[in-house]
Structure formats: structure tokens, C-alpha cells
Ligand SMILES: Nc1ncnc2c1ncn2[C@@H]1O[C@H](COP(=O)(O)OP(=O)(O)OP(=O)(O)O)[C@@H](O)[C@H]1O
């Protein structure tokens with residue numbers, strides 16, 4: 001791990017104020033304010049096109065900001081890009097491995113870009129290949145690897161310089177459950193060691209598992225911010241009652257439940273009742289003569305929050 | 317059944333170059349003219365100044381000697397290119413041949429379509445040099461269009477055998493060496509720029525075995541109107557033999573590749 | 577040969593910051609070509625074939641030519657020009673098709689820019705690699721020329737740095753032009769520029785043969801390259817050399833500048 005952190009513990013690793021990104025006339029990121037502190041895992045959630053990757057690329061100091069203030073390790077990416085990037089690991093959304101090199105060479109040369117001595121690169125490459133279970137493919141070209149293997153290699157590559165800050169843009173997309181869990185464990189270990197993690201994901205369970213804090217983005221702006229638990233408490237009820245009902249029973253549910261139904265959502269295939277107590281709500285409905293074809297009481301999840309905040313319909 | 321498929325292969329190949337046709341046509345017309353002006357006129361002046369050079373060139377000026385030979389070398393270059401990268405492209409990257417033959421599996425149609433395409437491509441390629449020959453007064457003549465036609469089998473004599481080799485390849489690594497050790501030496505030593513009598517005696521039979529030397533002779537004799545019947549028969553026989561062997565090899569190799 | 581290369585890259589880390597970071601791109605290319613060294617080695621045969629052809633064929637047809645009142649064998653006259661042209665062609669290939677593939681298809685530079693390397697360092701590194709390759713080819717060319725007895729002056733050793741300069745100028749300009757390429761079809765224009773230069777740069781006959789049109793020839797950058805290499809090969813020093821060097825240096829500087837700026841705007845979106 002980095003011997004002498006240039007940031008004091010209370011100074012944010014990333015600080016953004018009014019951050020914007022424009023592509024021509026289109027504005028992908030429209031004024032973000034957030035800070036990420038040392039050692040935490042910070043997540044960005046948001047539907048497709050929300051601006052997550054655009055933001056990640058600005059943080060990784062390759063994409064210039066259009067407006068606002070961005071500081072990483074207290075440095076300005078516009079002037080100190082190389083110094084910032086030297087202390088950072090990046091897993092981009094799409095794998096961009098070096099197709100002309102082998103699996104092992106991909107890691108070695110990447111380490112060389114960070115000025116690591118050759119022997120060190122080789123040693124770390126071996127260790128990382130073991131970690132992502134690609135040691136037996138070390139001499140293989142990248143092209144014939146499966147999608148998940150390429151993803152694992154990209155993740156291994158991002159760790160070669162033992163970064164203080166790791167940016168992961170949808171790291172587990174395309175990974176099988178085993179690989180996903182192994183990665184989660186490793187990310188947890190890294191966090192324990194003081195590495196700051198910033199990730200985007202479309203898997204709510206992943207965000208709940210990993211993130212200390214997260215923001216939900218939509219159309220380039222932040223629509224909510226907090227811890228996973230805090231967001232659920234704030235934007236959802238404790239429980240959700242899912243009902244499959246005959247068409248005639250659908251209307252008037254809210255009327256029967258009164259205060260017990262904070263919100264009722266009428267979906268094509270089922271009805272969702274957001275409620276502090278699902279079993280009590282179900283009992284009341286049964287007593288009122290409504291007999292669901294199927295019913296399920298569950299704790300509300302981050303997914304409920306996400307859908308609540310960003311809507312159920314597909315945005316562009 | 318096979319004819320329409322052949323036509324579809326031909327069409328497919330044509331469409332891929334059609335988009336760039338303006339550049340391609342403009343370049344294939346101007347490049348030979350530039351080369352001829354530079355080499356034929358400039359070097360020609362040096363050659364023609366020297367006493368005795370005309371004798372070794374069979375009484376021709378250097379421009380008259382070189383220009384028709386370029387019909388044959390251009391055909392060789394085009395034919396050998398078309399039989400390598402684009403053919404591998406069809407098998408491997410774009411998989412057009414496999415796509416084309418997916419319904420009724422018919423490697424024969426693919427081979428025929430390619431032969432048709434190469435011919436088209438060679439005709440287009442011969443226009444540039446042909447035009448240059450017609451523009452320059454000392455090379456103008458009725459033999460030029462016939463010589464242009466004669467360059468087409470020369471190109472096919474390279475394309476067909478090479479395509480059968482390409483059909484057995486998984487990647488393009490062998491193409492640069494072919495270019496370097498076969499095509500370039502033939503271009504330089506194959507009798508286009510100077511008589512092969514200049515070569516060491518041991519190398520001359522090698523030149524005689526290649527389709528290029530025969531193509532060069534054929535185009536040259538035709539364009540200056542100095543055809544000798546017996547020689548012409550030999551030239552045509554050698555070139556046809558290469559095309560025939562290449563065709564058979566293609567049929568076998570494409571069959572194996574597509575049906576595997 | 578790969579021995580030479582790895583020795584060279586081992587020396588490079590001693591260089592300061594930017595240069596050292598650029599050298600990482602060279603290191604990568606060495607890694608890639610280590611497996612396909614046969615292609616590079618087989619490239620050494622090309623000069624041999626060309627030189628032999630000139631000697632066997634044209635030597636017999638042409639005999640001697642007169643340059644500035646001095647009569648020399650035709651092969652001796654053309655060999656330096658072929659060496660200069662080879663330096664141009666190698667640099668152009670490395671800096672156009674090769675770079676375009678890495679830029680647009682392999683997205684290599686997107687990867688590299690996530691590391692401490694910046695766009696200018698990437699551009700410089702790729703040009704360094706083109707030069708390194710050019711250096712190896714030039715040496716091979718020189719060996720062929722000497723072995724075939726086509727060199728008359730020991731000054732011909734200076735043809736190697738001259739070829740490096742040619743390679744530098746063309747690689748820089750080639751890279752600058754490549755950043756404007758929209759697709760593979762645009763590369764058809766490259767030979768449209770290099771072929772006329774190859775034919776009309778006092779390559780195959782003296783400048784005097786062009787008469788009143790000589791000034792057009794003198795616009796061609798390859799002409800200045802040919803003149804430099806020929807001066808070295810014939811041991812023929814003169815003030816003109818300063819002009820040739822200056823021309824190529826200016827071309828290199830303009831190319832580097834454009835390539836750096838353009839790569840930044842292309843990659844830093
Ligand atoms: N280089 C670019 N040029 C123009 N527009 C861009 C560019 N990159 C991104 N955009 C646009 O910016 C918007 C946000 O894209 P971005 O990739 O940041 O979304 P995202 O949140 O990462 O989405 P996803 O979940 O699909 O990965 C999109 O509308 C996209 O079209």
C-alpha cells in the first residue's frame with residue numbers, strides 16, 4: 001500500500017463542486033456536488049445514460065471537466081493528471097485489453113506504464129493472475145478469452161500499481177456468481193487496507209453489499225444520496241407486500257388499508273403495497289374479502305428505492 | 317443453383333469496394349501514369365542515351381519496353397492482393413463465404429464468384445496502365461487493348477493458386493512473406509524492367525516457370541505488334557496451366573474449409 | 577536483433593520523466609514484435625532485392641551518370657536514393673496504418689491514457705519506435721550496399737543518421753495525418769502521396785534532368801532526404817546539407833505538434 005498518503009485522513013480523496021460534462025451541446029453531467037473520503041466505498045447508481053461513466057472518466061483524469069471544480073487527492077486533474085493517475089486504478093466499463101499481447105504481458109506492460117521495475121511487474125502479475133484465477137491462461141492471447149475472463153483480467157490490471165483509489169465502472173457485469181463473490185471479498189479486503197473504492201453498478205445487491213455511501217443519478221444530476229440503509233429508510237417503507245390479484249380486486253386496495261399503505265403501485269402483472277407491516281396489511285385485505293392469487297411479504301430493498309427515484313419506464 | 321450463388325459472391329465483393337470507388341478509380345488511373353512518367357521517361361532517357369541499350373531491348377525505346385510490361389505486373393499485384401487479405405476476410409472476419417454458403421452449402425459457387433470478381437477487378441486495374449499507354453504517343457496502338465485483355469489471365473494465374481493457399485490459413489501472418497519473397501522479386505527480376513538475359517543463367521529457368529514472365533512477354537509483344545505464334549502458344553499454355561492448377565486447388569481447399 | 581532492442585530499452589529508463597514514459601510505448605512494441613521478429617528480419621531482404629535488381633539490370637542498361645560534372649556508376653547513384661525511400665516508406669507505414677489500428681480499433685491509447693502517460697508521450701513513444709525500426713532497417717540497408725560494393729566513401733556511415741532524420745520527419749507527419757483519417761479507405765491516399773515522391777525526388781536520375789521543373793522536385797521532402805543520403809554516400813559535403821536538414825527538422829516539428837494536439841482532442845473527450 002502507499003507508504004506516505006499525500007492526503008490527510010480527513011481531507012476528501014475526491015471533491016466535486018458543480019461538476020459538469022458537455023459533449024457538444026449535450027450535457028451528460030449537470031452539476032454534481034459530492035465528496036468521497038479516504039477508505040470508504042462510494043457507489044453511483046443510475047439508469048442507462050445517467051452520466052455515470054462520463055463522471056468516472058472525469059475522475060480518472062482522462063476526460064476534461066467542462067465546468068465546476070474537481071479535486072482528486074487534493075490535486076487538479078487538468079494540471080496534475082499524471083500524478084493523480086499514478087495513484088489510481090481504473091476498471092473501465094468496456095474492457096480495453098491489449099489484443100496484441102498475452103494475458104500475462106497485459107499485466108506486465110501495464111505495470112511498466114506505472115514505472116514499476118520489471119521484476120516487480122512480473123511478480124505482481126503472477127499474484128494477480130492467481131487472484132483472478134487466470135494463471136493457467138497466462139501465455140494465452142486475450143482474444144480467445146471468454147467475456148468474464150476478460151473482465152477479470154481488466155480488474156487484475158487495475159490493481160497492478162497497488163492504487164490508493166480504485167474506480168470500477170460496472171466491474172461485475174458479465175461475471176459468474178462465483179467470480180462476483182470472489183471480487184466482492186477482494187474489494188472488501190482492499191477497503192480494509194485503506195483503499196478508497198468508487199464504483200458504478202446496476203446490481204442493487206452489489207451496491208448494498210459493498211457501498212458505505214451511494215448516490216442515485218438520473219439525467220446527469222444527483223437525485224438521492226446516503227447509505228444504502230438510510231436510503232431505504234428515507235425513500236421506502238420497511239416492507240413490501242406483493243400481490244397477484246384478479247382484475248376485479250385491484251381497485252380500492254388503498255382504501256381498505258388506510259394508513260397501513262404508504263404507497264400502492266399498480267403494475268401490469270402485480271400490485272405492490274409499500275407498508276410498515278406486510279403481514280398486517282395482508283390480514284386486513286383478507287378480512288375485507290380480497291383473496292390474492294399469490295402474495296409475498298418482503299423487506300424493501302435498494303431496488304425499490306432505485307425504481308421509485310428513477311421511474312419504472314425506460315429512459316432514452 | 318450455383319450460378320446465382322457465384323453472382324452473389326461477386327456482388328458482395330463488388331459492394332465492399334464500391335463505397336470507395338471514387339478514390340480507387342482515381343488512384344488506379346493516375347498511379348500508373350505517374351510511375352510511367354517517372355520511370356519510363358526519366359530513366360528511359362538515361363537508357364536510350366547509352367549506345368547498345370536499344371539492341372538488348374529488341375530495338376524498342378525503354379518506354380516502349382517498360383510500359384506494356386506494367387500491365388502484367390499490375391495484374392500480378394492486384395491478383396495476389398485480392399487472393400490474400402480479402403479472401404481471408406471472407407472466411408474469417410466477415411465470414412461472408414460461410415454466410416453465403418450457409419443455406420445450400422456450395423463451395424463451388426464461392427470459387428466461381430471469386431473468379432468472376434477477380435476478373436472484374438483485373439479489368440478495372442488494367443484500365444489505368446492501358447490509358448497511360450494510349451496517352452503516350454510512342455506506345456499508342458491497336459495492340460494495347462488486346463494486351464490489356466492478356467493481362468487478365470496473368471492476374472488470375474496468381475490469384476487462383478494464392479487463394480487456395482489462403483483457404484488453408486487461419487491468419488494473415490504468411491501474407492507479408494509471400495509479398496516479400498515471391499511478388500516483389502518477380503516484380504524486380506521477372507523481365508519487366510530489363511531482359512532476363514541480364515540474370516545469372518541459373519535463374520532464367522525460374523523466370524520461365526512463372527506466369528509473370530510469360531505475361532510480360534505477351535503484353536509486350538501484343539502492344540508493339542510483334543507477335544510470334546510459337547512463343548505466344550507457350551506463353552498462353554504456361555499461364556493457363558497456372559490458372560487451371562489454381563482453380564482445381566481452390567475447389568479442393570474451399571470445399572474443405574467451408575464444409576468443415 | 578531483439579537483443580539490441582531490449583538492451584536499448586534497458587538503457588532508456590535512465591532518461592528523465594517524459595522521455596522515460598514515452599519509452600514505455602517502445603517497450604510495448606518490442607513485446608509485440610518479439611513474437612513476430614521474423615517479419616522484421618524478412619524485411620531486410622527487401623533492400624537486397626532492390627539493390628541487386630538495380631545492379632544486375634539497370635547497371636547494364638545505363639552505365640554511368642553524371643552528377644555535378646562527376647561521373648559515377650548508376651547503381652552507386654541510385655542506392656542511396658533507395659535507402660532514403662525505404663526510410664520514408666517504413667516510417668509512413670509505422671505511423672499511419674499501424675497507428676490508426678491502435679487508435680481506432682484496438683483502443684490501445686484509451687488504455688494507456690488511464691496510466692500516468694499523456695497523449696504527447698504516447699505520440700513521442702510511437703515515433704521513437706518507428707525510428708528504432710528505421711534504424712535497424714537502415715543498418716541492414718547499409719550492410720547490403722557495402723556488401724554489394726556500391727559504396728565508395730566511408731562517410732556513408734552518416735547515411736544512417738540521415739535516414740533517422742527522414743524517418744523522424746515522415747513518422748511525425750504521417751501520424752499527424754492519421755489523426756484526420758476517417759476510415760481505412762482514406763489510406764488509399766497515402767500511396768497517392770508517396771509514389772510520386774518516390775519517383776520524382778531525383779531518385780532515379782539527377783535533378784538536372786528536370787530542367788525548369790527542378791523547383792517542384794525540391795518541394796518534395798523526400799528529395800531532401802535523398803540528397804542527404806546521397807551526399808553521405810558520395811562523401812560530398814556542401815552547404816546544401818544545412819538546408820536539407822533544416823527542411824526535414826521543420827517538417828518533423830510541425831508533424832509532432834499537430835499529432836500531439838490532435839491526439840489530445842481525439843482521446844481526451
Ligand atoms: N464521447 C461522447 N460523446 C457524446 N456523447 C456522449 C459521449 N459519452 C457519453 N455520451 C452521452 O452522455 C450520456 C451519459 O453517458 P454515460 O456513458 O455517462 O452513461 P452511463 O450512466 O454510464 O450509462 P450506462 O449505465 O449505460 O453505462 C449518454 O446520453 C451518452 O450518449
Ligand SMILES: [Mg+2]
Pocket residue numbers: 052053054093169
Ligand atoms: Mg456507463
